[in-house]
Amino acid sequence: MIRTTDLRKVYQMGDVQVKALDGIDLTIDKGEFVGIMGPSGSGKSTLLHMLGLLDQPTDGQIWLDGVAVNKLTDYEKTMFRLYKLGYVFQDYALVPELTVSENVSLPAMLRLDRNEEEIARSTTEILERIGIADRCCHLQKELSGGQQQRVAIARAIVNKPDILFADEPCANLDTENSRMVLGLFREINDEMNQTIVMVSHEEWHKEYFHRIIKLRDGKIIDYGK
Amino acid sequence: MGKKELKVSLFLAWRSLKRGSRSSALLTILIIGMCFTNMIFLPALFSGIGQGITKQIVDYEIGNVLVSPQSGNQYVTDLDATLDLINGMPGVERATPHFSKGATLKYRQRILGASIRAIRPTDEKYISPLYSKIIAGSYLGEGDTGEIIIGKTVAGDSSVREEDEFQASLGGVRVGDSVTIEYGNGFTRDYRVKGIYETGWNSADSTGYVTWTDMEQVEGKTLDKADYITVKVKPGYSEKFVKDMLQSYGVSPRVQTTADLLSKGMGRVLQSFAIINMVSLIVSIIITTIVLFIVITIKTINSRKQIGIMKAIGVDKEVIMHNYGFQVIILAVFGILLGAAITSILAVYMTYNPIVTPEWSATLYLTPMDLLMNSLILFAAAIVAGYVPAYQVSREDIQTAMRA
Ligand SMILES: Nc1ncnc2c1ncn2[C@@H]1O[C@H](COP(=O)(O)OP(=O)(O)OP(=O)(O)O)[C@@H](O)[C@H]1O
Ligand SMILES: [Mg+2]
Numbered sequence: 010m011i012r013t014t015d016l017r018k019v020y021q022m023g024d025v026q027v028k029a030l031d032g033i034d035l036t037i038d039k040g041e042f043v044g045i046m047g048p049s050g051s052g053k054s055t056l057l058h059m060l061g062l063l064d065q066p067t068d069g070q071i072w073l074d075g076v077a078v079n080k081l082t083d084y085e086k087t088m089f090r091l092y093k094l095g096y097v098f099q100d101y102a103l104v105p106e107l108t109v110s111e112n113v114s115l116p117a118m119l120r121l122d123r124n125e126e127e128i129a130r131s132t133t134e135i136l137e138r139i140g141i142a143d144r145c146c147h148l149q150k151e152l153s154g155g156q157q158q159r160v161a162i163a164r165a166i167v168n169k170p171d172i173l174f175a176d177e178p179c180a181n182l183d184t185e186n187s188r189m190v191l192g193l194f195r196e197i198n199d200e201m202n203q204t205i206v207m208v209s210h211e212e213w214h215k216e217y218f219h220r221i222i223k224l225r226d227g228k229i230i231d232y233g234k
Numbered sequence: 235m236g237k238k239e240l241k242v243s244l245f246l247a248w249r250s251l252k253r254g255s256r257s258s259a260l261l262t263i264l265i266i267g268m269c270f271t272n273m274i275f276l277p278a279l280f281s282g283i284g285q286g287i288t289k290q291i292v293d294y295e296i297g298n299v300l301v302s303p304q305s306g307n308q309y310v311t312d313l314d315a316t317l318d319l320i321n322g323m324p325g326v327e328r329a330t331p332h333f334s335k336g337a338t339l340k341y342r343q344r345i346l347g348a349s350i351r352a353i354r355p356t357d358e359k360y361i362s363p364l365y366s367k368i369i370a371g372s373y374l375g376e377g378d379t380g381e382i383i384i385g386k387t388v389a390g391d392s393s394v395r396e397e398d399e400f401q402a403s404l405g406g407v408r409v410g411d412s413v414t415i416e417y418g419n420g421f422t423r424d425y426r427v428k429g430i431y432e433t434g435w436n437s438a439d440s441t442g443y444v445t446w447t448d449m450e451q452v453e454g455k456t457l458d459k460a461d462y463i464t465v466k467v468k469p470g471y472s473e474k475f476v477k478d479m480l481q482s483y484g485v486s487p488r489v490q491t492t493a494d495l496l497s498k499g500m501g502r503v504l505q506s507f508a509i510i511n512m513v514s515l516i517v518s519i520i521i522t523t524i525v526l527f528i529v530i531t532i533k534t535i536n537s538r539k540q541i542g543i544m545k546a547i548g549v550d551k552e553v554i555m556h557n558y559g560f561q562v563i564i565l566a567v568f569g570i571l572l573g574a575a576i577t578s579i580l581a582v583y584m585t586y587n588p589i590v591t592p593e594w595s596a597t598l599y600l601t602p603m604d605l606l607m608n609s610l611i612l613f614a615a616a617i618v619a620g621y622v623p624a625y626q627v628s629r630e631d632i633q634t635a636m637r638a
């Protein structure tokens with residue numbers, strides 16, 4: 010599902026070169042729930058951004074579902090993200106002027122293979138699934154952090170993406186809500202064979218992952234296999 | 235850019251306006267409305283003034299075509315024959331002469347210099363609505379002698395003290411009063427005031443009219459000459475046509491249409507109006523453009539992170555650009571509607587309450603075409619102002635935007 014060869018990202022800070030990613034070779038199979046861990050500044054977010062087509066690597070190749078994504082144009086990448094990828098961010102990242110169900114529907118609304126009926130149905134389904142159907146008409150500011158993150162997850166999976174990326178989705182949540190989010194990931198991974206790549210630095214999250222990839226200084230120090 | 239994308243842009247724009255800051259949206263609409271009003275008010279007022287002045291000049295001074303004396307002559311001579319000739323021409327409704335004489339008017343303690351105009355009351359009715367502007371008493375009858383009608387400015391108001399008057403008057407003459415007039419040639423006579431009129435045209439209101447017959451007695455001989463002849467053109471004929479006819483008949487080489495006269499005297503005035511209009515138009519457009527530019531720039535800067543996130547989840551940059559574009563379009567449409575409503579209300583109000591000064595009175599002269607043109611101009615400015623920042627922010631790369 011995901012394969013990279015010699016992936017590099019170098020940030021130029023004045024005279025200094027920061028090697029955020031320093032030759033990453035990895036493979037992640039379909040249906041895997043992979044945790045990416047490592048100390049702060051080790052390149053976890055950077056790696057996730059590269060894999061999720063949110064940033065451009067300095068060097069190296071990425072294949073997603075057999076597609077060499079570096080070669081895609083800007084627009085093709087946008088469409089790739091829309092049709093095949095889902096994201097959950099640390100700070101929920103909802104659109105404040107949209108209600109819960111509008112937020113969840115937004116990515117589906119842009120897809121040509123979805124009509125309004127399907128969007129409405131899948132939105133209701135997913136909201137029920139994650140237990141916030143009763144909040145469907147509320148705005149972001151009327152929700153708790155845990156509820157907001159659940160909405161963000163609903164938005165990420167409503168299109169049934171091939172890969173779900175999550176960058177420290179529990180960083181702003183208490184233990185109880187973190188467990189709820191991780192449990193939810195676990196469920197969709199089990200039930201829908203959803204590939205999930207999640208960045209975390211909490212030791213206790215380990216129990217949820219199939220595999221843990223450890224980074225340090227932009228290099229993989231443990232493939233977890 | 236498909237239909238679906240545009241629909242999502244519109245959806246996002248509408249939600250953003252509806253659920254975003256209400257006061258900022260309303261203020262923006264108000265500013266656009268005011269700019270629109272500002273853009274259209276002065277030009278409409280000026281063209282209202284221009285139209286008002288033109289109408290009064292036509293009504294009380296020159297009719298449609300003015301026949302002046304041949305150069306070197308003080309008067310149009312051989313009057314009766316000339317009038318007959320003109321009245322017989324195609325396209326001429328009626329021609330009538332004016333003859334003015336400087337005089338001193340005395341009433342009780344007041345003395346006032348004025349020019350007295352001799353007219354032919356019946357013919358004058360074809361040329362001028364003067365007969366319908368009588369506010370007290372009645373209009374002159376053919377052959378009246380020793381009777382005069384005077385303008386309201388000349389008659390004055392007894393409740394205003396002499397030193398407080400804006401324009402000197404006889405201090406409150408009423409119909410039936412006697413006014414003594416001494417003409418420049420020494421002829422003096424007591425006139426009974428037959429009527430008082432108010433036209434709103436200052437030079438008419440600060441004079442008095444007597445009949446041609448009366449003036450002949452003042453002159454002591456038949457009056458076969460005039461200062462000028464005013465000619466009313468029949469409906470369906472152009473002023474130019476009548477002018478050309480008059481010249482080809484050799485009536486007088488000095489024949490001018492309203493348009494000729496206005497292009498000289500009024501032309502200068504209208505030209506300065508046009509400059510003021512242009513300045514007010516440009517200023518309004520610049521203000522609107524800047525305001526919308528600032529509003530949208532602030533909006534986009536505040537939502538850079540959000541824009542980054544939307545792009546991350548697969549929302550195309552065009553959708554994001556049109557989202558802000560539509561917001562501007564919606565604000566501009568409401569602003570323009572508000573402006574059109576304000577100007578229309580002002581126009582209606584001023585029809586009933588015109589601005590009146592001694593020199594002119596003005597209503598707003600506003601055509602649907604003016605409204606449309608100004609709407610389009612403002613709309614175009616709004617789109618430019620909105621799409622520039624929207625374009626810029628939508629091109630920003632995801633990482634930079636999301637870190638904002
Ligand atoms: N835009 C950038 N410009 C310059 N340097 C950057 C940029 N983004 C990341 N870096 C650097 O790249 C390295 C990896 O950063 P990254 O954000 O991937 O770390 P991380 O593992 O996610 O850390 P954390 O656990 O704190 O989130 C760091 O040294 C960081 O300073
Ligand atoms: Mg990070």
